Amino acid sequence: MPYEKGDGQTVVIALGGNALGDTPAEQLELVRHTAACIVDLVAEGVNVVVSHGNGPQVGMIKNACDFAAARDGKTPDIPFPEAGAMSQGYIGYHLSQAILNELRRRGIDRSTANVVTQTVVSADDPAFENPTKPVGAFLTEGEARAKAAETGYAYREDAGRGWRQVVASPRPVRIVEFDAVRDLVEAGYIVVAAGGGGVPVFDRGSGYEGVPAVIDKDRSSARMAADFGADALIILTAVEKVCVNFNTPEQEALDHMSVAEAERHIADGQFAPGSMLPKVQACLEYLADCPSGRAVITSLERAKDAIGGRTGTVITVD
Ligand SMILES: Nc1ncnc2c1ncn2[C@@H]1O[C@H](COP(=O)(O)OP(=O)(O)O)[C@@H](O)[C@H]1O
Numbered sequence: 001m002p003y004e005k006g007d008g009q010t011v012v013i014a015l016g017g018n019a020l021g022d023t024p025a026e027q028l029e030l031v032r033h034t035a036a037c038i039v040d041l042v043a044e045g046v047n048v049v050v051s052h053g054n055g056p057q058v059g060m061i062k063n064a065c066d067f068a069a070a071r072d073g074k075t076p077d078i079p080f081p082e083a084g085a086m087s088q089g090y091i092g093y094h095l096s097q098a099i100l101n102e103l104r105r106r107g108i109d110r111s112t113a114n115v116v117t118q119t120v121v122s123a124d125d126p127a128f129e130n131p132t133k134p135v136g137a138f139l140t141e142g143e144a145r146a147k148a149a150e151t152g153y154a155y156r157e158d159a160g161r162g163w164r165q166v167v168a169s170p171r172p173v174r175i176v177e178f179d180a181v182r183d184l185v186e187a188g189y190i191v192v193a194a195g196g197g198g199v200p201v202f203d204r205g206s207g208y209e210g211v212p213a214v215i216d217k218d219r220s221s222a223r224m225a226a227d228f229g230a231d232a233l234i235i236l237t238a239v240e241k242v243c244v245n246f247n248t249p250e251q252e253a254l255d256h257m258s259v260a261e262a263e264r265h266i267a268d269g270q271f272a273p274g275s276m277l278p279k280v281q282a283c284l285e286y287l288a289d290c291p292s293g294r295a296v297i298t299s300l301e302r303a304k305d306a307i308g309g310r311t312g313t314v315i316t317v318d
């Protein structure tokens with residue numbers, strides 16, 4: 001099936017933690033399923049840009065490097081932005097390989113491109129004063145307190161699930177490699193970009209400089225979707241639809257929200273901070289810049305049906 005330039009809609013997909021898992025072996029297994037869901041869209045003629053999270057992975061890489069350095073005294077210190085770039089390479093490699101294998105299995109003549117991406121953030125972003133983004137593995141409170149004393153890193157309780165290291169999560173201002181991503185998409189590649197939100201960098205005028213932080217991948221995906229003027233931003237997570245009164249007997253799944261309705265639900269505290277709230281906020285950021293667009297939150301498994309308008313929670317301006 002040869003690629004025809006310009007056919008189909010362009011969508012930016014943000015992959016949640018359930019698409020990747022927590023260990024290399026788990027990830028290699030899970031991305032086969034993830035790739036099948038992505039190639040379902042490619043087969044429908046959709047031009048796909050894929051972004052993904054990296055919280056567990058960047059924490060794993062940084063922790064392994066810190067452990068090795070403390071143990072052998074020879075492994076160099078690996079700064080956080082470098083660990084973020086490594087996480088993009090590691091996850092992008094698995095995703096890209098799985099997509100290529102699925103394309104080959106279906107006889108679709110397309111290829112992938114991974115772009116290790118930098119994202120400009122602002123030095124005066126208040127997020128630097130208040131670390132909120134969980135990275136790495138879950139710990140007990142005792143383990144977290146011991147780690148904090150040993151390393152000076154910040155740890156917090158994460159939604160009743162355990163304790164995790166937290167780092168600053170500044171707002172994405174600009175995707176540095178956006179022009180390259182656009183050219184690759186226009187040339188017919190399935191592009192993996194802005195993984196982990198992109199490595200956060202300051203633009204010092206004289207050059208870029210890495211920053212120890214993790215940008216929310218849904219917000220960077222929204223930035224990229226707006227820059228594309230994409231037909232849709234698709235946020236894939238573990239639930240088919242956004243709910244009000246989530247996890248209560250009154251839970252109600254939403255098929256559609258206007259921006260005004262979404263803002264009302266946010267004001268009512270319907271979406272949990274650190275999980276669903278940033279996803280809905282990312283959708284609103286995309287729609288603010290791209291008012292004719294469509295933002296969709298759904299599960300990985302229902303991505304194809306959601307593109308076809310058959311499920312998911314769709315958010316539009318009206
Ligand atoms: N109002 C809500 N409606 C639906 N899901 C919600 C809501 N509030 C919180 N959630 C939870 O948020 C999760 C998505 O957040 P999270 O797991 O952090 O995302 P990611 O898929 O990016 O890793 C859902 O799987 C669900 O368990």
Ligand SMILES: NC(=O)OP(=O)(O)O
Binds near residue numbers: 017052134195196217
């Ligand atoms: N960068 C990012 O948003 O990662 P998670 O989705 O794993 O939190």
